[in-house]
Amino acid sequence: MLDEAAGEQPIVLAASRICKSFNGVQVLFSVDFELRCGEVHALMGENGAGKSTLIKVLSGFEQPTTGEIRLDGQSVVLPPNGDAERLGIVVIHQEFNLADHLTVSESLFLGREVTRFGILDRRFMRAETRRVLDMLGAHIDVDAMIGSLSVADKQMVEIAKAISRDARVVIMDEPTAVLSAAETASLFAQVRNLKKKGTSFVFVSHKLDEVMAITDRVTVLRDGHWIKTAPTALLDGESIAQLMVGRELASLYPKKCEPDVDADLVLDVRHLSTGYVQDASFDLKRGEVLGFSGIIGSGRTELAEAIAGLRPRLSGMVLINGDEVAGDVAALNRAGLVYMTKDRKGRGLLLGSGMAVNLTLQSLERHVRHGYLDKASETEALKRARRRFDIRVRDDGVPAARMSGGNQQKLLLAKIMETEPRIVIIDEPTRGIDVGTKQQIYHFISALAQEGCSIIVISSEMQEIIGLCTRVAVMREGHIVGMLEGEEISEQEIVRYAAGLKRKAA
Amino acid sequence: MSVNEETGVPRGRSWRDVDLRAVAPFAALALLLVVGAMVNPNFIGFANLANVATRCAFIAIIAVGATFVISAGDLDLSVGSMVAFVASLMILLMNSGLVADPVLMLAIGVAMTVMVGLLCGLTNGLITTVGRIEPFIATLGMMGIYRGLTTWLSQGGAITLQSREIQTLYRPAYFGTIFGVPVPIAAILLVTLVAAFILYRTSYGRHVVAVGSNSDVARYSGIRVNRVRVIAFAIQGLCVAIAVLLYVPRLASTSATTGMLWELQAITAVVVGGTALKGGAGRVWGTICGAFILELVGNIMLLSNFISEYLIGAIQGTIIIIAMLVQRSLVRKGR
Numbered sequence: 022m023l024d025e026a027a028g029e030q031p032i033v034l035a036a037s038r039i040c041k042s043f044n045g046v047q048v049l050f051s052v053d054f055e056l057r058c059g060e061v062h063a064l065m066g067e068n069g070a071g072k073s074t075l076i077k078v079l080s081g082f083e084q085p086t087t088g089e090i091r092l093d094g095q096s097v098v099l100p101p102n103g104d105a106e107r108l109g110i111v112v113i114h115q116e117f118n119l120a121d122h123l124t125v126s127e128s129l130f131l132g133r134e135v136t137r138f139g140i141l142d143r144r145f146m147r148a149e150t151r152r153v154l155d156m157l158g159a160h161i162d163v164d165a166m167i168g169s170l171s172v173a174d175k176q177m178v179e180i181a182k183a184i185s186r187d188a189r190v191v192i193m194d195e196p197t198a199v200l201s202a203a204e205t206a207s208l209f210a211q212v213r214n215l216k217k218k219g220t221s222f223v224f225v226s227h228k229l230d231e232v233m234a235i236t237d238r239v240t241v242l243r244d245g246h247w248i249k250t251a252p253t254a255l256l257d258g259e260s261i262a263q264l265m266v267g268r269e270l271a272s273l274y275p276k277k278c279e280p281d282v283d284a285d286l287v288l289d290v291r292h293l294s295t296g297y298v299q300d301a302s303f304d305l306k307r308g309e310v311l312g313f314s315g316i317i318g319s320g321r322t323e324l325a326e327a328i329a330g331l332r333p334r335l336s337g338m339v340l341i342n343g344d345e346v347a348g349d350v351a352a353l354n355r356a357g358l359v360y361m362t363k364d365r366k367g368r369g370l371l372l373g374s375g376m377a378v379n380l381t382l383q384s385l386e387r388h389v390r391h392g393y394l395d396k397a398s399e400t401e402a403l404k405r406a407r408r409r410f411d412i413r414v415r416d417d418g419v420p421a422a423r424m425s426g427g428n429q430q431k432l433l434l435a436k437i438m439e440t441e442p443r444i445v446i447i448d449e450p451t452r453g454i455d456v457g458t459k460q461q462i463y464h465f466i467s468a469l470a471q472e473g474c475s476i477i478v479i480s481s482e483m484q485e486i487i488g489l490c491t492r493v494a495v496m497r498e499g500h501i502v503g504m505l506e507g508e509e510i511s512e513q514e515i516v517r518y519a520a521g522l523k524r525k526a527a
Numbered sequence: 528m529s530v531n532e533e534t535g536v537p538r539g540r541s542w543r544d545v546d547l548r549a550v551a552p553f554a555a556l557a558l559l560l561v562v563g564a565m566v567n568p569n570f571i572g573f574a575n576l577a578n579v580a581t582r583c584a585f586i587a588i589i590a591v592g593a594t595f596v597i598s599a600g601d602l603d604l605s606v607g608s609m610v611a612f613v614a615s616l617m618i619l620l621m622n623s624g625l626v627a628d629p630v631l632m633l634a635i636g637v638a639m640t641v642m643v644g645l646l647c648g649l650t651n652g653l654i655t656t657v658g659r660i661e662p663f664i665a666t667l668g669m670m671g672i673y674r675g676l677t678t679w680l681s682q683g684g685a686i687t688l689q690s691r692e693i694q695t696l697y698r699p700a701y702f703g704t705i706f707g708v709p710v711p712i713a714a715i716l717l718v719t720l721v722a723a724f725i726l727y728r729t730s731y732g733r734h735v736v737a738v739g740s741n742s743d744v745a746r747y748s749g750i751r752v753n754r755v756r757v758i759a760f761a762i763q764g765l766c767v768a769i770a771v772l773l774y775v776p777r778l779a780s781t782s783a784t785t786g787m788l789w790e791l792q793a794i795t796a797v798v799v800g801g802t803a804l805k806g807g808a809g810r811v812w813g814t815i816c817g818a819f820i821l822e823l824v825g826n827i828m829l830l831s832n833f834i835s836e837y838l839i840g841a842i843q844g845t846i847i848i849i850a851m852l853v854q855r856s857l858v859r860k861g862r
Binding site for chain 1: 724728729730732733734736737740741743744745746747748749750751807808
């Protein structure tokens with residue numbers, strides 16, 4: 022391994038030959054990872070490459086299926102549920118681990134409250150909280166309720182919490198995603214500071230410039246495999262991206278099929294506004310695959326939900342085949358438009374119910390005969406859907422909760438397709454599923470488009486947008502800022518629009 | 528805490544725990560019958576069991592309605608007071624002498640009772656959905672209102688059906704039999720059959736369960752969540768009205784304490800029957816079984832001399848807690 026440049030510091034935390042599978046789907050394949058004392062180690066990879074799982078294994082939230090974790094050279098089994106904090110391993114999660122009804126200082130000392138004579142020493146805890154926050158350069162009131170803080174401030178509290186625990190290993194899962202440039206700078210200053218004192222960091226980020234700026238070494242994962250570990254100094258952004266993507270993209274995505282120039286307009290969205298999305302206008306042709314790109318929080322989902330009737334429209338209108346359709350889910354379904362949520366567990370599927378119940382939930386009226394539900398017709402529909410979408414489950418009665426992510430996604434796709442839509446909005450079609458299923462889903466999308474269905478794909482995976490779509494809308498801060506076609510569709514061009522460097526005149 | 532759903536995912540055969548939960552109340556019922564038979568040989572006789580079934584009719588029918596409300600993820604605490612209120616209105620109307628003909632008067636009374644029951648349920652539903660108030664609080668408020676109105680209508684005393692003719696005419700609705708089956712038992716069966724059909728074999732029933740399991744999923748699937756919830760409350764109101772139609776001929780009188788704590792008995796019956804209190808799984812037949820179990824326990828206590836019958840309330844309270852523990856352990860076992 023190339024590790025001379027990282028110095029001869031001892032290894033604090035190491036993982037060797039880690040394999041991990043969930044419900045028979047293997048997500049990590051014999052991954053090695055080493056963290057030296059006082060090092061900032063970047064963990065990189067595309068979405069679904071296994072970074073999150075590796076982090077969970079390194080922090081005890083998940084136990085590896087096989088493989089070994091060593092702390093200070095000793096083989097250990099990390100305690101679950103965050104108890105590894107007591108061993109000095111602290112994780113700053115992407116989703117916050119804070120209770121809304123506690124104050125900042127209460128959150129910082131949650132579970133290790135300082136007492137004097139058995140009574141909470143609030144003064145000390147408040148002062149200590151202030152000290153840590155000042156160290157981070159964060160101007161947050163120590164008595165403010167967590168619920169009243171902005172996302173960035175919450176992130177700062179999480180970081181302060183980790184720092185105040187004298188952690189030896191701090192694992193940060195995209196810590197800067199919600200921070201401003203100034204906040205990022207003060208975070209990095211603090212990281213460098215702690216690094217000198219011997220604290221080690223695992224840094225997960227998609228922002229290449231940050232990785233180049235702050236990290237000592239980079240480990241790249243791809244599809245659950247360890248690809249490379251190298252000193253950051255020996256790499257550049259281009260080579261990291263190369264390592265991350267790796268495979269031939271052409272094989273993953275089916276051939277694109279441009280819609281006819283004179284194909285009918287099936288969807289016309291005019292000046293649509295919601296609370297966040299402002300004045301969004303676009304149209305969609307028959308058989309077209311239109312991509313929506315942009316960073317997380319740019320308003321893509323909000324726009325899609327407003328079109329699909331799941332969110333109030335403040336102004337503007339939605340025309341399907343030239344007729345205006347009101348913002349009502351059932352009415353839009355009847356008009357042939359459906360929206361497939363990105364949150365398949367929270368909003369897509371009834372996890373406690375079986376496949377048939379989920380499949381027909383959105384199209385139940387198709388199975389009603391003389392006022393009652395025809396179960397035979399539902400069973401028939403399930404048989405068809407399982408064949409068409411290749412849903413691989415032992416038996417039909419399995420509740421959705423017990424299906425793998427890929428099968429759940431296929432079931433969700435099958436569910437919305439049961440309404441026989443002409444326009445489908447698919448939000449994050451392949452979030453959290455393995456690469457084989459991804460490929461299948463891409464082929465379903467392409468096949469649907471060729472059958473004349475019009476599809477909108479919202480995705481945070483740039484490659485997916487580029488590989489699937491013949492036209493790409495880029496959103497930024499609630500506005501559609503660019504519409505790319507043909508040759509223009511490239512990662513650099515999308516990023517330029519998404520980051521606000523370029524903006525198309527409307 | 529970042530909960531990983533994938534590891535929280537239970538493994539093993541799916542049908543097993545689902546079946547267990549559905550079967551558990553019936554197993555408990557069988558056990559009770561055996562215990563009862565050992566305690567007192569008269570217990571297992573048809574006359575006694577039919578008597579028990581007849582006595583549980585009010586709670587059973589109300590609980591069938593509660594099964595819908597609870598399956599949809601809501602709760603209705605007002606049903607006990609609603610019985611008192613609707614019954615009082617019915618008797619007052621029939622006492623008013625609006626129509627001379629007793630048959631017609633009774634028919635009007637029955638029609639009005641059904642209407643008022645539906646309206647009360649509708650009110651509860653609209654307050655929780657349109658008013659966006661937690662069903663616990665909304666129906667707690669309505670419970671106070673219905674009870675207070677009843678007390679006011681009766682001026683703290685009793686409201687008694689005065690017309691002898693109507694009383695005689697109406698009596699068979701509780702004391703009569705249809706093909707040898709006491710009317711209340713026939714009513715239980717009929718209500719349950721219809722309810723089971725609605726819950727299991729219509730799209731509305733499917734929608735109720737979907738809303739109760741996860742209202743977001745339901746909304747994203749194009750289901751009008753609030754409408755489903757309001758209709759469930761209205762069904763509950765209708766069931767209360769049916770219970771009132773059986774209740775009035777029995778005593779021909781109501782007072783401020785009519786239907787006291789019936790809401791708790793109804794909820795107990797639903798939970799003992801295997802319906803999850805957090806919604807998402809309705810079991811109508813289980814509910815009936817639960818109501819029967821509650822009445823049976825009282826009956827056994829009465830027939831045996833081990834425990835004072837004054838402790839019935841405490842025993843019923845114990846049953847609901849045991850039922851919850853059993854439910855949870857069955858869920859765990861499935862994991």
